[in-house]
Amino acid sequence: xxxxxxxxxxxxxxxxxxxxxxxxxxxxxxxxxxxxxxxxxxxxxxxxxxxxxxxxxxxxxxxxxxxxxxxxxxxxxxxxxxxxxxxxxxxxxxxxxxxxxxxxxxxxxxxxxxxxxxxxxxxxxxxxxxxxxxxxxxxxxxxxxxxxxxxxxxxxxxxxxxxxxxxxxxxxxxxxxxxxxxxxxxxxxxxxxxxxxxxxxxxxxxxxxxxxxxxxxxxxxxxxxxxxxxxxxxxxxxxxxxxxxxxxxxxxxxxxxxxxxxxxxxxxxxxxxxxxxxxxxxxxxxxxxxxxxxxxxxxxxxxxxxxxxxxx
Numbered sequence: 001x002x003x004x005x006x007x008x009x010x011x012x013x014x015x016x017x018x019x020x021x022x023x024x025x026x027x028x029x030x031x032x033x034x035x036x037x038x039x040x041x042x043x044x045x046x047x048x049x050x051x052x053x054x055x056x057x058x059x060x061x062x063x064x065x066x067x068x069x070x071x072x073x074x075x076x077x078x079x080x081x082x083x084x085x086x087x088x089x090x091x092x093x094x095x096x097x098x099x100x101x102x103x104x105x106x107x108x109x110x111x112x113x114x115x116x117x118x119x120x121x122x123x124x125x126x127x128x129x130x131x132x133x134x135x136x137x138x139x140x141x142x143x144x145x146x147x148x149x150x151x152x153x154x155x156x157x158x159x160x161x162x163x164x165x166x167x168x169x170x171x172x173x174x175x176x177x178x179x180x181x182x183x184x185x186x187x188x189x190x191x192x193x194x195x196x197x198x199x200x201x202x203x204x205x206x207x208x209x210x211x212x213x214x215x216x217x218x219x220x221x222x223x224x225x226x227x228x229x230x231x232x233x234x235x236x237x238x239x240x241x242x243x244x245x246x247x248x249x250x251x252x253x254x255x256x257x258x259x260x261x262x263x264x265x266x267x268x269x270x271x272x273x274x275x276x277x278x279x280x281x282x283x284x285x286x287x288x289x290x291x292x293x294x295x296x297x298x299x300x301x302x303x304x305x306x307x308x309x310x311x312x
């Protein structure tokens with residue numbers, strides 16, 4: 001009701017004798033209330049409760065629809081690399097991981113796409129895309145398994161859909177609080193400040209949650225590898241490769257500034273992730289370690305050679 005009053009105030013005829021730049025009640029209260037609402041949204045359980053409730057009412061088909069729409073919009077299937085040796089090696093890894101995610105309700109698809117960057121990503125609904133750069137860089141199927149287990153965990157946690165729901169929900173709140181007169185420009189500093197606060201606060205909230213998502217995916221992916229009795233150390237060794245690459249790019253990686261940047265980054269720092277997983281390994285009972293199976297790496301080098309030829 002209060003928000004409607006602000007809008008009604010702004011719609012009332014303005015006194016032409018009023019001094020330019022004079023601030024009304026709305027311009028003063030708007031940024032304050034907006035800041036309070038966004039603080040509550042980003043730094044209390046409210047966001048998680050609201051979004052989790054909304055996700056419970058969204059069927060799995062919504063994830064699938066979103067993922068396939070993204071594939072179509074970006075023409076990802078046109079970039080697929082088709083080679084029987086590459087496909088067989090990827091299937092060897094994914095077949096071992098799929099038992100972890102049987103209850104997810106998703107129909108998993110794995111595609112290798114031509115992209116030199118060292119990456120893989122999973123879209124809502126179970127569509128997983130593996131960059132050729134990742135296959136060329138990973139030294140064993142264990143490292144590929146670590147990356148894919150992590151990405152598949154994102155899907156089962158419905159992180160992609162959750163991010164979309166969060167963004168749309170907070171944008172709706174912002175539009176309700178930030179009144180725009182639709183005259184092509186902002187009327188006063190209050191309106192401008194409100195929009196600035198909104199952009200910064202929503203970004204900060206997104207960063208904080210993304211760190212949580214990445215940590216959840218690491219933990220779930222690690223548990224998957226342990227549950228299927230496969231050596232999970234490939235996840236750690238691959239993260240170490242990423243860390244070495246980050247060190248080359250950021251020579252002052254131990255400076256206070258870089259530590260602060262790590263705190264606010266969209267992902268937990270690679271070194272932080274390594275330490276977390278290493279602690280998990282160190283505390284794993286010896287009996288469990290001895291029951292783990294090593295990945296079959298005999299065909300890995302052959303696959304990489306075939307891939308390099310296919311990309312020429």
